[in-house]
Amino acid sequence: MLFAELAATSEAVRETSSRRAKVDLLAGVIRSLEPGEVAAAVAFLSGRLRQRQPGVGWASLRDLPAPAVTASLAITEVDSAFARLAALAGSGSQTERRTALADLFARATAPEQAHLRGLIAGELRQGAQEGVMVDAVARAADLEPATVRRAQMLRGDLGEVARVALTAGAGGLAGFRLQVGRPLLPMLAQSASDVAAGMERLGTAAVEWKLDGVRVQIHRADDQVTVYTRTLDDITHRVPELVEAAAALPTTTAVLDGEAIAIGEEGRPLPFQVTSSRIGGRKDVAALRERIPLAVYLFDVLHLDGRDLLDEPGERRFQALRDAVPERLLVPHEVIGDAAAAQAFLDDAIAQGHEGVVLKALDQPYRAGRREAGWLKVKPVYTLDLVILAVEWGHGRRSGLLSNLHLGARDPAGGFVMLGKTFKGLTDEMLAWQTERLLELEDRRDRHTVHVHPELVVEVAFDGVQRSSRYPGGVALRFARVKGYRTDKRAADADTIESVRALSPALRG
Numbered sequence: 001m002l003f004a005e006l007a008a009t010s011e012a013v014r015e016t017s018s019r020r021a022k023v024d025l026l027a028g029v030i031r032s033l034e035p036g037e038v039a040a041a042v043a044f045l046s047g048r049l050r051q052r053q054p055g056v057g058w059a060s061l062r063d064l065p066a067p068a069v070t071a072s073l074a075i076t077e078v079d080s081a082f083a084r085l086a087a088l089a090g091s092g093s094q095t096e097r098r099t100a101l102a103d104l105f106a107r108a109t110a111p112e113q114a115h116l117r118g119l120i121a122g123e124l125r126q127g128a129q130e131g132v133m134v135d136a137v138a139r140a141a142d143l144e145p146a147t148v149r150r151a152q153m154l155r156g157d158l159g160e161v162a163r164v165a166l167t168a169g170a171g172g173l174a175g176f177r178l179q180v181g182r183p184l185l186p187m188l189a190q191s192a193s194d195v196a197a198g199m200e201r202l203g204t205a206a207v208e209w210k211l212d213g214v215r216v217q218i219h220r221a222d223d224q225v226t227v228y229t230r231t232l233d234d235i236t237h238r239v240p241e242l243v244e245a246a247a248a249l250p251t252t253t254a255v256l257d258g259e260a261i262a263i264g265e266e267g268r269p270l271p272f273q274v275t276s277s278r279i280g281g282r283k284d285v286a287a288l289r290e291r292i293p294l295a296v297y298l299f300d301v302l303h304l305d306g307r308d309l310l311d312e313p314g315e316r317r318f319q320a321l322r323d324a325v326p327e328r329l330l331v332p333h334e335v336i337g338d339a340a341a342a343q344a345f346l347d348d349a350i351a352q353g354h355e356g357v358v359l360k361a362l363d364q365p366y367r368a369g370r371r372e373a374g375w376l377k378v379k380p381v382y383t384l385d386l387v388i389l390a391v392e393w394g395h396g397r398r399s400g401l402l403s404n405l406h407l408g409a410r411d412p413a414g415g416f417v418m419l420g421k422t423f424k425g426l427t428d429e430m431l432a433w434q435t436e437r438l439l440e441l442e443d444r445r446d447r448h449t450v451h452v453h454p455e456l457v458v459e460v461a462f463d464g465v466q467r468s469s470r471y472p473g474g475v476a477l478r479f480a481r482v483k484g485y486r487t488d489k490r491a492a493d494a495d496t497i498e499s500v501r502a503l504s505p506a507l508r509g
Contacts, residue, residue: 001037003078003108004071006044007115013045014396019132021146026136035167039159040079046133049078049119050159051086052233055097056120065106067113078104078116080277092296114483123266133158141165143173151176153185153368156232178308180221180253183228185368187257188301189358190377195342198359198376204337206318206360208299209349210377211331212272213261214279216296218246220254229279238279240286241294250452251324252305258298259331268353273467293319299331314374315362337361346378348399355379355464382503383461383475384495385486387416390451391438394423394431402435402450407460407480409473409497416454417473419496434485457486457494464504473497 009029013022026045033041043050081104090096105113132153138145143165151161151173164172178184192198199205215230216239225243227236238245242260262270262278270292278292301309301321309317322330332349336342342382346357350466356379364374386407387471393404404423408416426434434456441452468476 001029001033001075002039002071003044003073003075003115004112006041006075007109007111010045010115017397022132023135023139026133027139030136030140030162030166033166035163037075038163038166039157041075042120042133042137042159044075044078044115044160045136046130046158047118049082051082052121052231054082054086055088055093056101058103060098060119061120064113065102067105068107069109069112070462071109071112073104073107073112104316119127130158137162139166141169143170147173149367153292154178156183156185158333169457177382178255178303178310180303181219181226183217183219184233184255184302185232186215186217186230187366187368187375188364190373192359192376192378195346195357195359197377198378199336199339199342201361201373201376202361204362204507205334205342206314206333206362207342207345208331208333208338208358208360209297209352209354210356210358210379211259211261211297212269213275213297214243216258216260218242218254218258218298219297220246220249220251220256220257222252223247233428235279238281238285239294240289242296245296245329249325251358253303254301254305254324255303256298256321256325257300257302258296258329259295260296263295267332272481273468296329297331298325298329299333300366301325310366313358313363313365317366318360329350335464350380351486360431379463381461382499383459383483385457385489385493386419386460387454387491387494388438388452388456388458389418390449391434392421393451398423398431401431402438403431405434405458406449407458407477408494409500410491410494412496416491416494418469419473419500420471420476420480422460422477422480422482425483430485454491455473457491459483459486459491465500473500475500 006029009025013025016022019492030042040050081100085097085100105116108116109181135145137158138148147170148161148165150495152158154176155161161173192201217227217228225236225246226234227234227242239260239335246256260275260279261277263268274292278288281288298321301317301324304320304324309320318333324500334345336345342359349357356377359376359378361374367374386409389408390406391402392404394401403426406418406421408418411417422491437456438450438452443451443453445451460480461479462477462480464478465475466478467474472478478497
């Protein structure tokens, strides 16, 4: 199949808001693929490359050839081109990579180039999220989505699952088993507005601290320990503390789910960026460990001494974990039956510097690959009144509309300090209104951005603040989304940069 057909399908998916229509479009193209094309095509349609680090980034996309007139690129050729790019290393590799990328783009038509740019930059937002893709694969193979979802959990690669589903059906997917040493997709939590709402949904539940660290999955097979992230990357050599902790457990085989986090001298968690930078460090790990030691907190077990526990109810898995792991390695956990006690547990977690809590059903099996209602996360939601400093033009369904907002806090000394961007939370009505209003406030513009007079105030919800070298105030919002416009407020009424920093003890002053 030509890559142009995938690009056209992706654009058609982007243009429809109907989930059913997205699934139909995707299933149609998946059904028509040759077996050798399936894995790459499913990855491309999902908005990602099979090669997680192909060695090219946004800067590589400057000064590339004009698009081809006629489509000629096959899906397999594109996949092979990125595989070759990822394999380049050593002296002269950057020049070779630029040449190879230019050769690829020279053969791509304008729609194909747009799709390639989105894949490389990780910005292909056409609405084919993983849940939609799972349903599309299931429909293309005439299988139940739950069958595909379980296989994906066990294999961790939807493209490979799709290939087997299309060629061998349910019988082929049944061959996927939990294998110690091969990572599984993690179970994720939905959000609840507060603990009372969460307890109402679950009844008596396990309540645990929600840590602001890095999700890890630890596999132990005799003396061999391997550690993976939630994206299934192998980070074993970067986290010797976790390897040592797992190797010391009184067990022969285990698959453990937990969180790695940097803890300060006073026993309080350090900001997420500290943990992230420590785990991201690849060189001189011993020195990094000395400066930023990691702690591991475990909260689930998927396999233990030859016994798979995925299908066991949560209560049994939690007990198996407690029996196998010393308390110092466990996330604080209580079984609670009323909202008041759960709120007290949450308040204590927040007081000790953690994000919030996770409520977990006692009767649910481990189901990965999507956000399950059996786990509910509860954490404080912050709001600020901020000023719009600029706005970027949208893409796809938002073409012709001003979408991505540049958010600023008021500086008491004068002016405004940018805290980040967001396009989330905007309804079609809000997009239309803000486009008209912000164009009225336009000061100047460049190719992608309209800079505006700082006048319009917007209420923004977010999950927290973090250090950032990207913005002049040294701080950025985490998971910001628009709640609504505050036309009743002036820019002089907006929150200050000090009020933003005050939300995190680590950022004050």
